[in-house]
Amino acid sequence: MKNIIVTGAAGFIGSHLCRYLLQDKNNKVTGIDCFTNHGKDRYSQLNTLDLNNSLRFQLAEEDLTAINWKKHLADDCIVYHLAGMPGVRSSWGSNFSSYVTNNISVTQRLLEACSNFSVDKFIFASTSSVYGEKNGKVSEQETTMPLSPYGVTKLTGEHLCKVYEYNENIPLTILRYFTVYGPGQRPDMAFHNFIKAILKGDTITVYGDGTQTRDFTYIDDCVKGTAAVMSAAKTKGEIFNIGGKERATVNEVIAILEELTGKKANVKYTEKQKGEPLHTWADISKAEETLNYKPGTTLREGLKKQAEYIKTLYKYNS
Known part of the structure; x- marks a missing residue:
């Protein structure tokens, strides 16, 4: 054991x-x-x-x-x-x-x-x-x-x-x-907030112009x-x-969430926050070789699972 x-x-x-x-x-x-x-x-x-x-x-x-x-x-x-x-x-x-x-x-x-x-x-x-x-x-x-x-x-x-x-x-x-990201994500994190706001019809606050990219x-x-x-x-x-299977801009993530929820996002763009890089992108070749690490979940698949989780968590209907 x-x-x-x-x-x-x-x-x-x-x-x-x-x-x-x-x-x-x-x-x-x-x-x-x-x-x-x-x-x-x-x-x-x-x-x-x-x-x-x-x-x-x-x-x-x-x-x-x-x-x-x-x-x-x-x-x-x-x-x-x-x-x-x-x-x-x-x-x-x-x-x-x-x-x-x-x-x-x-x-x-x-x-x-x-x-x-x-x-x-x-x-x-x-x-x-x-x-x-x-x-x-x-x-x-x-x-x-x-x-x-x-x-x-x-x-x-x-x-x-x-x-x-x-x-x-x-x-x-x-x-x-x-x-x-994914089901169980902290309520203060971006995707949790984005999905909840879209479902409620609330405003999403994006820091910067939304073109910043992340390796999700x-x-x-x-x-x-x-x-x-x-x-x-x-x-x-x-x-x-x-790192993940793919990276995307924040705007691309919001567009995917709009498709998955069937609802239009109300987006408010505001000043970029200090301390956050514009882009992240992981070279995972070392993990692939030593840990046999193979991320298999596409961003769309992962966002769909998280959206379903948020709907259940807050009892929202489609």
Whole structure:
């Protein structure tokens, strides 16, 4: 039986990862979450509702700034560290202290705890935000230059992981996610807001002119790539981009959503937000080779699944 720990287990990616890992009867998963981002709200509860039905899943509701890791860590366990404070726009100003606590200090505490055990693998969830503004496909060897305080804290988390890998021989793997979307996405994220607004007839706010592009990664593809690290060889000390099957402009996404919902979007364009790159595009060749990562969900397919989820969540009729 593999003992797997997932921090941020009530979050969007964390809950999907736990669900996927539990499909293998040889896996036992301990999910840890302090519900920092939204509290014990409806979405966090929905994310973990079915997980709690599994006898091989345990949810520990603990504050990661004060948790006694000795209760959960063990030799040969696998650690997926997905917990953190997300969001580029909210990371400026006085909010920054929360990002420092949840993206840096919490990571350091966990790494320090892992140094007392012979963990099998330590997988750190990072973000494409560490790259900053780049042209064309971005490989893992590109220079990192984050544009936001959020990106800085995630890159600092990466550096901490590297420090503990070097000094304590922690078997580290870093994953850089590119704009993950799909059912269960946080209510503050763009696609969730877009679909809900279109269905309600509310106004969608687009920051910039909508021509900015993103490499959109469907959640099922993301978790398959994430889970693959567990059994893949040659992952120690490596960084992998986890990107999607295709990229598109924000305007193209809205046009697809209009077709899928049969409703016209009311779009308000406003000033571009600081800290966000104009374009992201992942070179996933390294993940393809080492993790056998093969994103298979088209943007249209993924948006259709998320739209159906939003309709059910808010009880909207077609």
